[in-house]
Amino acid sequence: MMRLLKSRELLVLILLVGMIFAVATQNHAVLRPLTLINIVNSSLFLMLIAVGQMFVVQTRGIDVSVGAIAGLSAVIFGFALNAGLPLPLAMLCALATGAAAGAVNAVGVVFVGIPPIIMTLGTLGAYRGFMRVLTGGSWIESIPQSIKSFAVTRYLHVPLMVWAVAVLVIVVAVLLWRVRAARNFYAVGDNADGAYLLGINVKATRFAAFTLSGLFAGAAAIVFVGQIGFVPMQTGNGQELKAIAAVVLGGVSLMGGTGTVWSAVIGALFLTAVDSMMIFLHVPGSWNNAVAGAVLLGIVVFDYLIRRTVHNRQLAARAAEMRRAEADQERASSATKTREMAS
Template sequence: MKSLLYKMIKVRELSILILMVAYFLFVGSINSQFTNLDTIVLVVNGSIILLVMAVGQSFVLLTSNIDVSVGSIMGLSAAVCGTLLASGANLGVVVFSVICVGAVIGFVNGIGVSYLKIPAIIMTLGMLGVVRGLMLLYTKGMWIENIPNYYKKIARIEILSIPFPVWIGVILVLIAYLFLTKTKFGRYFYAVGDNTDGAQLLGLPVNVVKVLAFMLSGISAAIAGLIFVMNIGFVSNQTGSGMELQVIAAAVLGGVALTGGIGSVIGAGLGAFFFTVINSSLVFMKIPAYWNSAISGFLLILIVVGDSRFQKYLKKRSLQNQKNSLEENDREKQSKAIP
């Protein structure tokens, strides 16, 4: 029992997974169709865009910053993708150009936060407005609809019965996880977010890490834009609007701390999936659409607070067990010392 509790504390994602399964079963008890394999597949497909963006946002959150410009970056990236495809550009050129858009905007955000010392919320909020305006100027407020069929068909390609966009999300999570946990530079993100001053004293490239974090966030939003066009087949002038709040909520739901230094991209991915599950479940519970935002927000708060309390309880139990173990060892030593 003690070892199980310790493992649950160390593996933060496990509690998120348990909560998600419990929620699935709860909704399934109300409407059994929610637990059907087809429904689960649809929810997984619907969570990929949010998952990709949450992975990028995790890098920024780990450094104790925040990026609220990701929704507008996704919108502009989708617009660039749509117009280039419609003009007959090569697919490789399209992908490279879109990723460059995200990287450049992320770089500007990073420079503003790291070197100009602009608070992250102010810098990225300003960039949200700038990029949204650029998107409307770029598209002239028009929808982009004439996307080539070959690009839309990519979303329907299946590998081992798993759609191609899902594979993109899985691969990105895996790469990000290995980078953060298995490389020396990847661990700098945790160090910077946990104690920025301490990281500077140790000689870590704090500013470079922060700039890279924002660039990775921008690139992930650009990739989400590519997937959006692939899945939806058109680009509206409101694409990506409001996504930034969902992305941050998904990452926090997955255990990535707003204070920095704590969390993982796997948790962020699970959080994105869980967030999509919550929104999708309201349809199966036959709740009127005008209640969706209020109820999904309430459930999100309830789950995050409940999970936080659960984690504190487990840590308290673990510390108490350690204290009891130490006291028992002291008593044994004292009893052996008595002749």
């Protein structure tokens, strides 16, 4: 029971369901299966970026360039498609671009020793500038129908992209749970020095975290281009902070060492659902960020209070146990002295 109470993912999931039902009292359309599926579909872009961000945050880092990496990957993806490359090969180009951009961040952080926030702020500007150089400041339009067809195709009324991302998330979750090397992210984030003494390659783990962050940003770019059918220059703008908010909201600690892939998934779903609920409540779009920020703050504070209460109860239980043990020891000592005096 205590473990469930301490689960941020469960708390946010309960609040997500509660929010949907609360809005449904004002607008029943929100409970339609198609509406819920569309909310999930709308969250895929942020969800993939948040999953990549999760690896970095787990290792006690931060990557504020993920939105720019997604934008640059989208540009390369659009160019590859318009150049006539087959869809699978164009996807590989986008993923390779994301991974390469993430690896650049990793080199600066891991081998040069630049603080993550400084390094990724620098590459944020560099990647945005490179996007503009490549495109001349223009949008990439006339994207071939192959990616659009994939994005709109549905199986059991659910878009194929949702199925694909669901499979990817499950695979990542299983790897983090079952593969020993994948759990190095937790060890490095919890205690890098201790992980080093245990034989874990700390530098390789951090390098992998930033590279994976870029790789997932590249995957997010594929989803984004498929959903809207063109590449605007604003692709990925502001998604860095949303991704950080999603992982923190879901339960990944900024101090590293905690959180799961479900933290990122549920956090991204919640933030996307907040935006959607504003539409159903006919609230002006200018309120979206303010409401999302207030909800995020409220959940984090509420979760902190719950964790503190649980922690205090655990401390009280341990103190009571120690007092009982001391009392038992005193009784045993008194009994021993009594026997000695009697003899």
